[in-house]
Amino acid sequence: MFSINEFLISGILLGFASGISPGPLLAMTISESIQHGSRAGIKVALSPFITDLLIVSVILLFLLKFDKYDPVIAMISLVGSFYLIYLGISSLRTKNIDLELKTKKTNSLKKGIIVNFLSPHPYLFWITIGGPILFNALDLGISSSILFVAGFYALLVGSKIIIAILVGRSREFLKSNYYLYTIRSLGLVYMVFAFYFLKQAFELLN
Known part of the structure; x- marks a missing residue:
């Protein structure tokens, strides 16, 4: 069982990992930044x-x-742990970033809403990872749940905003070793959480 502060840290780590990892919403963020600017x-x-x-x-x-x-x-x-292991391996094996999408219209917010609704990532995350963590957080009190959600979305959205700003200024950022190594190192973070979910699954089954 996590402490209150550990729920906040968990939200921050998972939010940051989700925010910078390749996916439909990040692809759209980068595409719009390249073609229409950081805004x-x-x-x-x-x-x-x-x-x-x-x-x-x-x-x-x-x-x-x-x-x-x-x-x-x-x-x-158990499914959550396998999903985290998959994300971790994918992050560790990342070799290059190729996320540019072809878009013409500039209705960016509407595009983002549609992409996120149709993407499987938020559904998979909250069913297998975020939801169980929230229920554990509620055992300590509503404040733990709020801290987890606040930490998660602050970094999920915040990291994408920073990427949008950096890409808007120079698309070379996507090819830098800093970004690549950050994604790879976060693969280890996913593995740590996978171990926690495996442990929780076995405890419940016993």
């Missing part, structure tokens, strides 16, 4: 604040039905 990329980066309220609410209501069924939560945690 357009920032609008895309802000889209989770709009989309995820509905996504997270629906998923938490779904998970709430199984909160008292340890085998179900154990299986969700």
Whole structure:
């Protein structure tokens, strides 16, 4: 069981890892920044604040039905650990960043909302990772849950905003070793959380 501060740190680490890892929303953020400037990329980066309220609410209501069924939560945690291992391996094996998308219109916020709604990433994250962590946080109190969510979204959105600004100034940032090595090192962070979820799954099954 995490402490209150550990829930905040967990949210920050997972948010940062999710924010800079290759995916549809990051691709759209980079594409808009390259073609229309940092301001357009920032609008895309802000889209989770709009989309995820509905996504997270629906998923938490779904998970709430199984909160008292340890085998179900154990299986969700087990799937979450495999998903984290997959993300970790993908990050560790990253060799180059090729995320540019072809777009013409500049309705950046609308594009970001559509991309995030249609992307599987937020659904997978909150079903298998974020949801179980939130339920554990509630055992310590609502403040733990708030800190986890605040830390997660501050870094999820904040990291994409920083990338939008850097890319808007120079697309060479995407080819720099700093960005590449940061993504690879975060693969280890995913592995640590995978171990935690595996441990939780086995504890619930026993």
